[in-house]
Amino acid sequence: MRTLNRLRRTIRLVGPGWETSPSWQFIKDVWGLIWAYRGYSLTITVVTILQEVAALWPVSLLGQFIDRLGGGDMGNVVWLLLAASILAPGIARANVMLRHKMFYETDFQKLVELVCKTADHGGYSDAEAAGAAYARTANAVSGMTNAAYHVLGSFTPVIIKIIIVSGSLLGYNRFLGTVYLLSLIIPAAMTVIFNRWLRVHLDTQYSIVSDVQGAGIRMIYERENRSLRDHYREIMHTRKIVLQTLVYKNQIFTYLREVALVGSQFAVVFIALGIRDQIGMTAGDFARIIGYTAQVAAAFIGAAACLDAIISYSRAYGVYTKAGAG
Numbered sequence: 001m002r003t004l005n006r007l008r009r010t011i012r013l014v015g016p017g018w019e020t021s022p023s024w025q026f027i028k029d030v031w032g033l034i035w036a037y038r039g040y041s042l043t044i045t046v047v048t049i050l051q052e053v054a055a056l057w058p059v060s061l062l063g064q065f066i067d068r069l070g071g072g073d074m075g076n077v078v079w080l081l082l083a084a085s086i087l088a089p090g091i092a093r094a095n096v097m098l099r100h101k102m103f104y105e106t107d108f109q110k111l112v113e114l115v116c117k118t119a120d121h122g123g124y125s126d127a128e129a130a131g132a133a134y135a136r137t138a139n140a141v142s143g144m145t146n147a148a149y150h151v152l153g154s155f156t157p158v159i160i161k162i163i164i165v166s167g168s169l170l171g172y173n174r175f176l177g178t179v180y181l182l183s184l185i186i187p188a189a190m191t192v193i194f195n196r197w198l199r200v201h202l203d204t205q206y207s208i209v210s211d212v213q214g215a216g217i218r219m220i221y222e223r224e225n226r227s228l229r230d231h232y233r234e235i236m237h238t239r240k241i242v243l244q245t246l247v248y249k250n251q252i253f254t255y256l257r258e259v260a261l262v263g264s265q266f267a268v269v270f271i272a273l274g275i276r277d278q279i280g281m282t283a284g285d286f287a288r289i290i291g292y293t294a295q296v297a298a299a300f301i302g303a304a305a306c307l308d309a310i311i312s313y314s315r316a317y318g319v320y321t322k323a324g325a326g
Contacts, residue, residue: 030147033106040102044152047095052160054088059291063284099149107145114141131217150306158296158303165292169268173279176268180293183264184300187257191304194253195311250308257304261297268293 034041061081068074118137162184170177215235219228272281272289 026143026147029144030151033110033144033148034151037102037106040098040105041152044095044098044102045156047091047098048152048156049160051088051091051095052157052164054084054091055295056161056164056292057084058088059288059295062291063288065284066287067282067284099152102152103145103149106148107141110145111138111141127217127221147310150310158299161296161299165296168292169289172285173272173275175275176271176289179271180264180268183267184296186264187260187300187304190253190257190260191307194249194257195308197249197253254301254305258297258301261300265290265293265297 058081061077061084064077065074065081068077114137115134118133162181166177166181168177169180215228215232219225219232222228268289269286272286275281276286
């Protein structure tokens, strides 16, 4: 908990009142889950490092394979490429099983804990209010446990990939490595900006989800009250519009990030083409550069999507705490 305490002190210096905000409470609870299950967390981190190293091994062997085609002396590179191609997905599947085991352990335990806390809070006058309170609580728990899952399963691999790829490019040519690192700033900044634009829609989404469940429960419970059916239809119509807007904007924003990452890849490739004679690049070197940057681009998009989801989960937690259930 020493690291958490240091982070708390830093937050106090950055902005007064930030520690009491729903966002800070969300971050604290997510890291609390990771720390409480630190045995799982450490194992997942170690396996993730092995997974990412193993995922880049076939790319390196492919470069060797291409370079040796002209000479005819293949050696055992084909068998190594086969072994690496089989090993990498096996480690990835084991990592998924580990992450899901931790997810279900935390999700079930935290849901029981917060539902009991919500019940103790009381103050719900009818079935609709109680149903909405349960929906807010379930969304908050899902947010915390999913965020912990994504932190361990998505961001760690991206960091490892960037370190390995950038290190390889810097070792091969410092200019290429520097250009690639700097180019990643653009899609990273786009991710932050896009999530700011989506914040209002996310808050509305989770507020409506809670209202829908409460209104549905009340409509079923008070079946003679026909006006409740119109109320339920109106809420569902609003929810449909909000969700459609979120999907459209999310897909557009994801595409723009993909375009920025493709631009980053081709910037490195074009620069490498321009200096290939000076540094003596081979066809295998080009294959490695393209393979490494393609893996980082795919991982970056996956991590950006997970960050979008974590931001969404934090908004669900904010709706929960603002309702007074936290």
